Amino acid sequence: ARAGDPGGGTYEDYARALTRGDPVRRLGMDTWFFWTAGNQAFWGRAFPVATRGEVDALRLLDARTVRRADRFAVLGTINDPGCRAPSGPDEFGFLLDLCTEPQDPQQKLLYGEPTGVIGMRKFPNPRFDRDRWFQAGGAVRYLSQTRENFDPTLEPPYLIGLSCAVCHVAFDPLRPPADTAEPAWANLAPTIGNQYLRESVLFTLRSSPREFRWHAGQAQPLGTSDTSRITNDFINNPTTINAVFGLPARLAIRTYEVVSSDQAAFIRGMVEPIPRDLLNTSPPQMLTAHGLMDGADSVGLALAALRVYCNIGGIDYPRFLASLPTADNDYTQQPFDIAAAKANPNGLWVATEPRMPALQAFLASIEPPRLARAPGGGRFLSDPPALVHRGKIVFARHCAHCHSSKHPDPNIQNPDERRRAYERLVLAPDFLDDNFLSDDRRYPLPQIRTNAARALATNALEGEIWQSFSSETYKGLPPAGRLQRLFNPLAPSRPISFELPAGGRGYYRTSSLIGMWATAPYLHNNALGFTTLDPSVEGRMQAFDGGVRKLLWPRQRLGRASVQRTISSSILTDPLGEPILVPLPDGRRIPFEVPAGTPINLLANLHPRDLPAVIAAYARGGPQAALAEALRRNLSPDFVEDHGHEFGTELPDRDKWALIAFLKRL
Structure with a gap:
């Protein structure tokens, strides 16, 4: 059940209300908000050094880069209610937020200190040399470094780590803030998913429109995360940051998937209750739910969460770095070795894994937001009862097969009887109770027909970095078929046909519709609708209306205009911003010029081995x-972002409006 009004002025007040004083849930909540699994070593030092200062979270937090008052608009991050804007430099010269809420010293050791941004934590750098720092020029020198004069030996005083909260915590639809720059703790929803996050800014802040990578960053939709940006599969596939609601209902519809004997061995050694979900059959099977859009995380939610920590540089970042594709290994990933990470009794896998049951308990306690409980929500629920009733009938006939975790008796096979059974189910007053509003099953992409990029991700395939976190069932999925008549941006009269590969790719699982009124835009890539920077009920309903109209009336979609293109001419660079040069027959070497209007994914979905x-x-x-050659070699030649999922679009308008009246009540 949802806790009472968090109220209060501190995180302690907020946590006490949300967890109702339950110590297990509190451990889970603190893990969600604060636990970095050691990734401060990666984000705080390894990544800045590897990119010669191009990607540096500490730089992002300094007020000379983005002021606290501007963060939400510029970065989409959520300001920590326990902090305020700096009044001057700190002892090391940084302009960081002042965070004054009391913190237990033991908690500080485990979780670091607040930075002013929810989900970004500050830790002391054990390699910091105070004398060297000031001799070198301190924070002014550090912040003014460029790619050309970056000093990898200048150790900053702080290391910045990231927790789950940086992506998943945002404003509560039921308690929106009066000021998006200064929310109270009570204005925050732990699992809504940050629809406002501008993830690409962290990676492209120091690039310019003259660089192609700047254009790729500008095109990334708000509220999405490219989770294979670092564990690179060379497909540009930013994906919506999921809301996490209805976890008990999701767990209630888990299904068994086959796992390998090695996977079964480390699952048996995990903290309870995970091993109870493993069947000692031959081959072994694991009872699992899914989180990722393609259903690749298929060996249980605990391992899915642990993989996320690994994926953002936590737990064992040297092993993580060794698994990444680089020029030194011909851009070939190496499987992440779970057994080796677990083998260190003092390692961060061993410290993180026991937190997973508590994390699950906390997430399971969060109730979805219902529009009826939002301030002024009743104004949007004045539909005539007959219209809502008709909307339920439409939902039962056209949506519930996939978008419900409650289904009629499978023995009812007669189509008319089954239709009536679905109608009775949806019309029941408890239909929404404990309903995940998804069957959590994978469906082949040619059936769904949404943009292919995310379904073509490779990281969980056999031999790739996350192979140990996907089931044998996933890796053994049959070919999903062929995509026909994809838009060809270089020759629109010659559509593209693309055969989907086997081995796990080519599928999407059903997304949940819980809290749909509050979670626009829609589709896995946030392509349907728009994100307003207004978290009020009115702002969310404006976004809902824009998204749901495009969902049900495809002619209102952008279509070919949704192809992401460069805004101006630019040059292709390597990840560090160094120009890629083209050797000409006369011996000259010129920059690789990318014309204005070039489809970004022509080049962003290109494997480095194909670049020569x-x-x-x-x-x-x-x-x-060059662009024609890039199209021939493209890893995901599907350029229109907002096509597909046209279920229900053939309905008469009166039924569509009835359906909308019901959808906003989910």
Whole structure:
């Protein structure tokens, strides 16, 4: 059940209300908000050094980069209610938020200190040399470094780590803030998913419109995360940051998937209750729910959460780095070795894994937001009862098969009887109670027909970095079929046909519709609708209306205009911003010019091993020849972002409006 009004002025007040004083839930909540699993070593030092200061969370937090008052608009991050804007430099010269809420010293050791941004934690750098710092020029020198004069030996005083909260905590639809720059704790929803986050800014803040990567960053939709940006599969596939609601209902519909004997071995050694979900069959089977859009995380939610910590540089970042594709290993991933990470009794896997049951208990305690409970929500629920009733009938006939975790008796096979059974189910007053509003099953992409990029991700395949976190069932999925008549941005009269590969790719699982009124835009890539920076009920309903109209009336979609394109001419660079040069027959080397209006995913979905052929095409015939070669070698030649999921679009308008009247009540 949802806790009472968090009220109060401190995190302690907020946590006490949300967890109702339950110590297990409190451990889970603190883990969600504060636990970095040691990734401060990665984000605080390894990543800034590897990118020569291009990606540096500490730089992002300094008020000279973005002021506290501007963070929400510029970064989409949520300001920590326990902090305020700095009045001057700290002892090391940084302009960081002042955070004054009392913190237990033991908690500070485990979780670091607040930074002013929810989900970003500050830890002392054990390699910091105070004398060297000030001799080198302190914070002014550190912040003014460029790629060209970056000093990897200048250790900052702080390391910044990231917790789950940086992506998943945002404003509570039932208690929106009066000021988005200064929310109270009571204004925050732990699992709504940050629809406002501008993730790409962290990675492109220091790039310019002259660089192609800047354009790719600008095109990333708000509220999405490209979770394979670092564990690179060379497909540009930012995905909506999921809301986490209805976890008990999701767990109630888990299904068994086959796992390998090695996976079964480490699952048996995990903290309860995980091993109870493992069947000692031959081959072994694991009872699992899914979180990722493609259903790749298929060996249980605990391991899915642990993989996320690994994926953002926590737990064992040297092993994580060794698994990444680089030029040194011909851009080939290496499987992350769970057994080796677990083998260190003092390691962060051993410290993180026992927190997973508490984390699950906390997440399971969060109730979804209902529009009826929102301030002024009743104004949007004045539909005639007959219209809502009709909407339920439409939902039963056209949506509930996939978007419900409650289903009629499977023995009812007669189509008319089954239709009536679905109608009785949806019309029941308890239909929404404990209903995940999804069957949590995978469906082949040619059936769904939404953009293919996320379904083509490779990281969980056999031999790839996260192979140990996906089931044998996933890796053994049959080919999903062929995509037909995809838009060809270079020759619109010649549509693209693309055969989907086997081995796990080519599927999407059903997304939950819980809290749909509050979670626009829609589809896995946030392509339907828009994100307002207004978290009020009115702002959310405006976004809901814009998204649901496009969902049910496809002619209102952007279609070909949703193809992400460069805004101006630019040059192709490597990840550090160094220009990629094209050798010409006369011996000259010129920058790889990308014309204005180029579809971003022509180049963003290109494997580095294919880049020499594209460069050679440029040398022969210029940019257009290079783009044609890039299209031939494209890993996901699906460029329209907002197509697909046209279920129900053939309904008469009166039924669509009735359906909308019901959808906003979910």
